[in-house]
Amino acid sequence: MPKSREIHLIQRPTGAPKPADFALVERDVADAADGQVLVENLLMSVDPAMRPRLTAGQALEEAMLGGALGRVVQSKHDGFAVGDLVTNRLGFREYFTSDGKGLTKLTPDPDLPLTVHMHALGGTGFTAYGGLLHIGQLKDGEQVFVSTAGGAVGSVAAQIAKIKGCYVVGSTGSDAKAAWLRDVVGLDAVINYKAQPIRQALEEATPKGLDVYFDNVGGDHLEAALRRMNTLGRIPVCGFISGYNSGHSSVSNLSNIIYSRVTLRGFVATDFMHLYGDFQRDMAAWLKDGRVKYQETIVEGIAAAPGALIGLMAGENSGKMLVRLAN
Amino acid sequence: MPKSREIHLIQRPTGAPKPADFALVERDVADAADGQVLVENLLMSVDPAMRPRLTAGQALEEAMLGGALGRVVQSKHDGFAVGDLVTNRLGFREYFTSDGKGLTKLTPDPDLPLTVHMHALGGTGFTAYGGLLHIGQLKDGEQVFVSTAGGAVGSVAAQIAKIKGCYVVGSTGSDAKAAWLRDVVGLDAVINYKAQPIRQALEEATPKGLDVYFDNVGGDHLEAALRRMNTLGRIPVCGFISGYNSGHSSVSNLSNIIYSRVTLRGFVATDFMHLYGDFQRDMAAWLKDGRVKYQETIVEGIAAAPGALIGLMAGENSGKMLVRLAN
Numbered sequence: 001m002p003k004s005r006e007i008h009l010i011q012r013p014t015g016a017p018k019p020a021d022f023a024l025v026e027r028d029v030a031d032a033a034d035g036q037v038l039v040e041n042l043l044m045s046v047d048p049a050m051r052p053r054l055t056a057g058q059a060l061e062e063a064m065l066g067g068a069l070g071r072v073v074q075s076k077h078d079g080f081a082v083g084d085l086v087t088n089r090l091g092f093r094e095y096f097t098s099d100g101k102g103l104t105k106l107t108p109d110p111d112l113p114l115t116v117h118m119h120a121l122g123g124t125g126f127t128a129y130g131g132l133l134h135i136g137q138l139k140d141g142e143q144v145f146v147s148t149a150g151g152a153v154g155s156v157a158a159q160i161a162k163i164k165g166c167y168v169v170g171s172t173g174s175d176a177k178a179a180w181l182r183d184v185v186g187l188d189a190v191i192n193y194k195a196q197p198i199r200q201a202l203e204e205a206t207p208k209g210l211d212v213y214f215d216n217v218g219g220d221h222l223e224a225a226l227r228r229m230n231t232l233g234r235i236p237v238c239g240f241i242s243g244y245n246s247g248h249s250s251v252s253n254l255s256n257i258i259y260s261r262v263t264l265r266g267f268v269a270t271d272f273m274h275l276y277g278d279f280q281r282d283m284a285a286w287l288k289d290g291r292v293k294y295q296e297t298i299v300e301g302i303a304a305a306p307g308a309l310i311g312l313m314a315g316e317n318s319g320k321m322l323v324r325l326a327n
Numbered sequence: 328m329p330k331s332r333e334i335h336l337i338q339r340p341t342g343a344p345k346p347a348d349f350a351l352v353e354r355d356v357a358d359a360a361d362g363q364v365l366v367e368n369l370l371m372s373v374d375p376a377m378r379p380r381l382t383a384g385q386a387l388e389e390a391m392l393g394g395a396l397g398r399v400v401q402s403k404h405d406g407f408a409v410g411d412l413v414t415n416r417l418g419f420r421e422y423f424t425s426d427g428k429g430l431t432k433l434t435p436d437p438d439l440p441l442t443v444h445m446h447a448l449g450g451t452g453f454t455a456y457g458g459l460l461h462i463g464q465l466k467d468g469e470q471v472f473v474s475t476a477g478g479a480v481g482s483v484a485a486q487i488a489k490i491k492g493c494y495v496v497g498s499t500g501s502d503a504k505a506a507w508l509r510d511v512v513g514l515d516a517v518i519n520y521k522a523q524p525i526r527q528a529l530e531e532a533t534p535k536g537l538d539v540y541f542d543n544v545g546g547d548h549l550e551a552a553l554r555r556m557n558t559l560g561r562i563p564v565c566g567f568i569s570g571y572n573s574g575h576s577s578v579s580n581l582s583n584i585i586y587s588r589v590t591l592r593g594f595v596a597t598d599f600m601h602l603y604g605d606f607q608r609d610m611a612a613w614l615k616d617g618r619v620k621y622q623e624t625i626v627e628g629i630a631a632a633p634g635a636l637i638g639l640m641a642g643e644n645s646g647k648m649l650v651r652l653a654n
Contacts, residue, residue: 052586218582240582249582252575255545255567257593259379264591266584 002038004029005302006063006093013054016245016313021054022306025063029095031074036097037086038074043118044091046308046321048151048216051244066091068325069106069118080105087122094302094325109284119152119320120294121283123269127238128156129279130272132214135236135265138164142211143230145169145202147221149187150177150295152320153238156283157214158187159292166212169205171198171221173315180318185293199224209233218242218249226256235264245313295319329365331356332629333390333420340381343572343640348381349633352390356422358401363424364413365401370445371418373635373648375478375543378571393418396433396445398653407432414449421629421652436611446479446647447621448610450596454565455483456606457599459541462563462592467492469538470557472529474548476514477504477622479647480565483610484541485514486619493539496532498525498548500642507645512620526551536560542591545569545576553583562591572640622646 003026010023032038045067058064068091072084077100080086086103090096108114112121119125131153132138144161148154149170158181161168170181171191182190189205191198202224213225213235219242225235243249257264286292297317299308305323312321330353337350359365372394385391395418399411404427407413413430417423435441439448446452458480459465471488475481476497485508488495497508498518505519516532518525529551540552540562546569552562570576584591613619624644626635632650639648 052582222581237581237585240585243582248579250577250579251581252577254549254564254578254581254591255379255570255576257591258564258567258595259593261593261595261598263593264581264584266586266588266590268585268588271588 001031002029002040002095003027004093004095007302007305008061009054009058009064010061012060013245017051017054017306017310019306019310024303027063030097032076032097034076036099037072037077037080037103038095038097039070039086039088039090039103040073040095041068041070041088041091041093041325042085042327043115044068044305044323044325045118045123046305046312046317046323047124048239048241048244048312050309051241051313055247063090064092065089067118067123068092069114070096071326087117091323092302092305112284112287115296115298115320115322116287116294118322119296120156120287120292121280124152124320125156125283126276126279127269128153128214129160129283130269130275131236131238131267132157132160132212134272134275135267136212136214136234138166138212140165142166143206143208144212144214145171145206145210145225145228146214147171147217148239148241149181149190150174150318151216152294154214154216155181155185155294155319156292159185159286161212161214162186163286163291167208169202171202171217177318180295193221199227202228212236214238216241218251222251223253226251226253226262229256229260229262231260233260233262235262237264237266241313296322298322298324300324328358329356329367329422330354331420331422334629334632335389336381336385336387336391338387340572344378344381344633344637346633346637351630357424359403359424361403363426364399364404364407364430365422365424366397366413366415366417366430367400367422368395368397368415368418368420368652369412369654370442371395371632371650371652372445372450373632373639373644373650374451375475375566375568375571375639377636378568378640382574390417391419392416394445394450395419395652396441414444418650419629419632439611439614442623442625442647442649443614443621445649446623447483447614447619448607451479451647452483452610453603453606454596455480455541456487456610457596457602458563458565458594459484459487459539461599461602462594463539463541463561465491465493465539469493470533470535471539471541472496472498472533472537472552472555473541474498474544475566475568476508476517477501477645478543481541481543482508482512482621482646483619486512486613488539488541489513490613490618494535496529498529498544504645507622520548526554529555539563541565543568545578549578550580553578553580553589556583556587556589558587560587560589562589564591564593568640623649625649625651627651
């Protein structure tokens with residue numbers, strides 16, 4: 001019977017989450033019974049979408065939920081063998097027992113680092129791929145804006161748009177991330193929204209307007225994009241990070257969608273699961289030939305997980321924020 | 328050479344338009360030259376969408392533009408004969424000469440009043456039809472909310488939804504219009520938003536949530552609807568009358584579209600011209616068998632046109648606002 005340390009939410013944050021909102025708790029985890037497996041988590045994902053769940057959805061005084069990659073260390077389940085890698089939604093803990101529901105076996109690509117399965121070749125990459133190509137109906141050569149372009153989803157969305165021959169503008173919140181997007185990724189224009197007013201900077205960066213805005217931010221970024229949308233433009237809405245801490249994010253010029261006949265569409269990755277095979281084939285190839293680049297911010301140990309989430313909301317990560325729980 | 332009286336915009340309104348923003352001007356109109364027709368307007372349409380053009384788009388010191396139905400009174404054009412009825416975009420004037428571009432010959436339905444071609448069987452009806460069925464992808468039996476349900480577009484949208492077996496809630500701004508919608512049209516629930524807070528009233532009226540919100544208003548109506556949208560709900564955005572006078576209409580909870588994967592789509596009727604034949608067939612039948620009812624507010628004479636537009640923006644019309652210029 002292993003001991004497992006896990007992160008509990010002990011009070012709902014007001015505004016930005018802070019360390020006192022979380023507690024590190026040690027629990028006994030039962031050995032695998034018949035039909036069960038015991039899983040040790042190796043890597044866990046830290047995502048902006050976790051923030052709204054702290055306000056509503058995540059139970060208090062219980063282990064938090066979140067995407068993770070684990071290894072089966074005991075198995076009395078016919079479908080899993082010791083050593084199998086499994087993705088799961090039970091992050092924020094070191095060990096758990098499971099009857100197998102919600103576990104997906106992962107066969108890692110031998111030519112790529114394991115960690116890419118947690119971002120570019122995993123859920124965040126798939127969110128960018130389907131959000132841009134399916135929800136956003138991106139066409140080759142269009143004018144594209146991606147917000148949080150230095151983040152895990154945004155950086156992949158921006159690079160897919162480049163691969164499709166588009167003119168791509170990205171926004172990010174630091175000079176270092178801006179330099180990576182400009183010099184390494186090769187976006188056509190990069191805006192550090194903390195250094196320049198987003199509205200004016202986006203106007204200057206988009207002389208041909210915008211056909212697609214991949215929105216991770218809402219608020220002032222969405223307002224700025226709505227001013228630039230071309231006729232029949234599309235705005236796949238992936239996230240609204242500008243409102244996650246405050247609970248609201250106001251948009252004053254939504255009426256622009258009428259005259260330009262713009263579509264805004266909220267989505268989650270389950271809306272386009274039929275594309276998962278295409279995504280894995282395309283993205284593995286793009287990663288191997290270097291056409292999709294990535295950054296990772298990896299912190300060590302379950303005790304660091306609350307700080308990782310707090311840092312993510314403050315923009316302290318470069319690329320995907322991960323917590324390594326074991327090797 | 329007839330004299331024509333026409334309405335000019337002489338200054339851009341701040342807030343609600345007022346009589347001093349307009350002037351009645353008399354002009355000489357040339358007789359029809361070779362290849363031309365002279366048209367006398369009979370009826371002109373007054374629409375909420377005219378308000379944004381007063382702020383930007385409509386030239387000052389020129390005759391205003393707007394939908395109208397006229398009769399050819401002189402013709403030196405092979406395509407038109409004296410007596411032909413023609414729809415045109417040159418309302419707000421009594422006469423005009425034309426080379427025929429922008430004129431569409433109308434064959435009125437002998438079993439219906441001529442005026443219905445200016446609303447339910449014309450552009451406003453078509454906007455409601457395509458906005459609901461094509462942009463909104465309405466399915467039989469869904470949960471539907473229509474704002475400005477007493478207006479020309481809203482009343483048709485609400486009744487089409489009823490014909491499709493939907494549960495339909497309408498909002499309007501007076502007890503008289505609410506009574507017509509409840510007792511004559513037969514909506515399932517009617518909200519007078521001036522008598523009840525829209526958010527709470529809509530929550531109480533939609534126990535099964537909303538699949539489609541046909542939005543003519545934006546602002547607080549859209550916020551209230553966003554709280555009630557079911558998964559994969561659709562919001563065809565036809566108008567944003569709440570912001571037309573002020574120039575902006577703020578929405579604070581747009582992030583709701585992510586979790587429920589809602590689509591908002593701005594549109595104009597030209598987006599679905601391929602449905603015009605279907606629309607005319609369906610709507611003529613619905614009008615003749617009484618399944619689509621309508622109200623009209625008709626004022627007399629070109630001098631009354633500014634007041635009609637001012638009154639429309641204040642909600643003084645019941646149903647379609649028209650100005651009769653001649654018989």
